[in-house]
Amino acid sequence: MVDGYLEEYFGFDVLPAVLRESMFYSISAGGKRIRPVLALASYEALGGSPQEILRYACALELIHTYSLIHDDLPAMDDDDLRRGKPTNHKVYGEAVAILAGDGLLTEAFHMLSVPENGIGADRLLKAIEDVSMRAGLWGMVAGQVQDILAEAKGSGDMKDPEHMIKFIHEHKTAQLLAASVRIGGILAGASHLDLDALTVYGRAIGIAFQVMDDILDIKGQTALMGKTAGSDSRKEKLTYPGVFGLQRAEAEARQLVESAIASVGAFGAKAEPLAAIARYIIDRDR
Amino acid sequence: MVDGYLEEYFGFDVLPAVLRESMFYSISAGGKRIRPVLALASYEALGGSPQEILRYACALELIHTYSLIHDDLPAMDDDDLRRGKPTNHKVYGEAVAILAGDGLLTEAFHMLSVPENGIGADRLLKAIEDVSMRAGLWGMVAGQVQDILAEAKGSGDMKDPEHMIKFIHEHKTAQLLAASVRIGGILAGASHLDLDALTVYGRAIGIAFQVMDDILDIKGQTALMGKTAGSDSRKEKLTYPGVFGLQRAEAEARQLVESAIASVGAFGAKAEPLAAIARYIIDRDR
Numbered sequence: 001m002v003d004g005y006l007e008e009y010f011g012f013d014v015l016p017a018v019l020r021e022s023m024f025y026s027i028s029a030g031g032k033r034i035r036p037v038l039a040l041a042s043y044e045a046l047g048g049s050p051q052e053i054l055r056y057a058c059a060l061e062l063i064h065t066y067s068l069i070h071d072d073l074p075a076m077d078d079d080d081l082r083r084g085k086p087t088n089h090k091v092y093g094e095a096v097a098i099l100a101g102d103g104l105l106t107e108a109f110h111m112l113s114v115p116e117n118g119i120g121a122d123r124l125l126k127a128i129e130d131v132s133m134r135a136g137l138w139g140m141v142a143g144q145v146q147d148i149l150a151e152a153k154g155s156g157d158m159k160d161p162e163h164m165i166k167f168i169h170e171h172k173t174a175q176l177l178a179a180s181v182r183i184g185g186i187l188a189g190a191s192h193l194d195l196d197a198l199t200v201y202g203r204a205i206g207i208a209f210q211v212m213d214d215i216l217d218i219k220g221q222t223a224l225m226g227k228t229a230g231s232d233s234r235k236e237k238l239t240y241p242g243v244f245g246l247q248r249a250e251a252e253a254r255q256l257v258e259s260a261i262a263s264v265g266a267f268g269a270k271a272e273p274l275a276a277i278a279r280y281i282i283d284r285d286r
Numbered sequence: 287m288v289d290g291y292l293e294e295y296f297g298f299d300v301l302p303a304v305l306r307e308s309m310f311y312s313i314s315a316g317g318k319r320i321r322p323v324l325a326l327a328s329y330e331a332l333g334g335s336p337q338e339i340l341r342y343a344c345a346l347e348l349i350h351t352y353s354l355i356h357d358d359l360p361a362m363d364d365d366d367l368r369r370g371k372p373t374n375h376k377v378y379g380e381a382v383a384i385l386a387g388d389g390l391l392t393e394a395f396h397m398l399s400v401p402e403n404g405i406g407a408d409r410l411l412k413a414i415e416d417v418s419m420r421a422g423l424w425g426m427v428a429g430q431v432q433d434i435l436a437e438a439k440g441s442g443d444m445k446d447p448e449h450m451i452k453f454i455h456e457h458k459t460a461q462l463l464a465a466s467v468r469i470g471g472i473l474a475g476a477s478h479l480d481l482d483a484l485t486v487y488g489r490a491i492g493i494a495f496q497v498m499d500d501i502l503d504i505k506g507q508t509a510l511m512g513k514t515a516g517s518d519s520r521k522e523k524l525t526y527p528g529v530f531g532l533q534r535a536e537a538e539a540r541q542l543v544e545s546a547i548a549s550v551g552a553f554g555a556k557a558e559p560l561a562a563i564a565r566y567i568i569d570r571d572r
Binding site for chain 1: 306
């Protein structure tokens with residue numbers, strides 16, 4: 001559903017053509033589409049029909065994709081490959097890549113601002129408030145800045161690496177995943193209690209997701225993940241298993257997933273997709 | 287009003303501190319605040335009290351500032367100075383500058399998504415729809431991409447430089463200025479007819495503004511504008527007076543300002559601030 005919608009959405013005829021091409025290049029480069037799927041599953045857990053919010057769920061993929069394009073830039077992680085394909089700036093140049101990212105981020109908010117399928121302005125505005133907070137200064141962007149500062153320092157030269165890695169995972173990854181789950185709830189008109197349960201779920205799987213990413217990295221499956229294996233900048237990278245040890249990291253990821261599944265238990269059978277996504281996070285091999 | 291609000295707004299305590307510092311460095315670097323002022327003047331023209339929408343007007347300055355930070359990057363215009371101060375990436379490094387821009391853009395939508403002073407969700411959502419379109423793929427970002435493509439080509443090597451420079455000014459500058467004026471109207475609940483008049487005004491002064499910028503550039507007052515005078519990348523730059531001649535460019539800017547003032551004439555005395563801004567655009571000397 002998500003792939004189909006995104007392909008159709010980017011069929012528009014924007015000028016200059018290279019802007020559309022560069023955005024679509026990264027949007028269509030694959031990926032697990034975990035953020036839109038979380039929004040759809042969360043909306044479904046509250047009794048909604050996923051198709052109704054497909055447009056808004058896909059906005060999250062635009063935000064995720066913009067963050068990858070900017071993250072790969074020479075000034076940031078300096079990656080040449082992403083998901084086995086040359087990164088955006090390798091194909092279109094740095095200037096267009098920066099602007100493709102800016103365009104995707106701006107367009108994400110445009111997608112969220114157009115009412116359809118009877119979703120009211122009140123709910124859409126709350127969704128925009130939530131995602132702009134968690135994708136921005138109180139979430140993803142703050143996590144990215146901290147990640148860069150940590151990388152510049154090197155993990156051996158840090159006062160409190162345990163606190164640092166938790167801050168980075170929480171902000172860089174978990175907040176946007178939490179926003180994805182919450183948006184499904186907000187658009188369905190969830191009560192505060194239900195929204196709290198979804199938030200606990202979202203943050204828990206968000207942190208578990210990033211810890212598992214680090215673990216899979218360390219287990220040497222980097223290439224399969226579509227990351228360059230030998231990127232120099234990653235050598236000293238602060239990771240959860242690097243700080244806490246592989247065994248403890250794996251145990252904590254499993255514990256987080258258990259608590260995530262428990263927190264959406266009250267939604268009953270309708271929350272089975274959310275539980276399945278949580279289990280997938282620790283059982284995936286890439 | 288705008289300076290005061292922005293200073294207070296950026297008093298928050300976001301972590302890491304360098305993120306707040308880098309954003310505030312560029313936000314507080316001065317500038318004419320023309321976009322927020324346009325929104326306030328437009329709201330006033332429709333009978334509103336400007337103070338009520340100050341938060342939303344200031345969101346436009348965040349969008350403008352993010353675009354300047356990204357525009358100054360080495361991969362883009364590669365400018366070392368902006369408004370007489372070192373550019374953001376010269377002070378904080380490229381990575382933080384990219385993220386400060388991302389943060390400002392995301393936070394702008396956050397500012398627009400929080401209802402206050404009785405402005406309803408319907409109007410705020412329409413404002414977000416409008417600004418996300420005109421700041422993004424159908425406006426500023428598209429104009430930036432075209433500007434870069436034009437610069438790479440050089441103005442002498444172009445099929446239709448007249449069409450090209452008009453496309454760039456319309457998209458890179460005029461659309462966000464139009465959005466600024468329109469937002470004042472949208473938040474005041476303007477009729478379609480009134481919104482059309484504001485749009486004509488906004489696009490006209492937007493193009494006049496950029497044409498006058500080019501003219502002032504050519505008249506050698508670059509240093510006063512806070513731009514580096516001898517930046518290599520600007521030598522072959524496509525400009526309106528470069529394509530149409532200085533005399534015709536000045537005449538057209540004056541004509542545009544006249545038509546802008548005429549189009550808001552129906553609002554009567556309440557539109558005097560809009561008319562004053564329009565006159566300022568051609569009478570300013572920097």
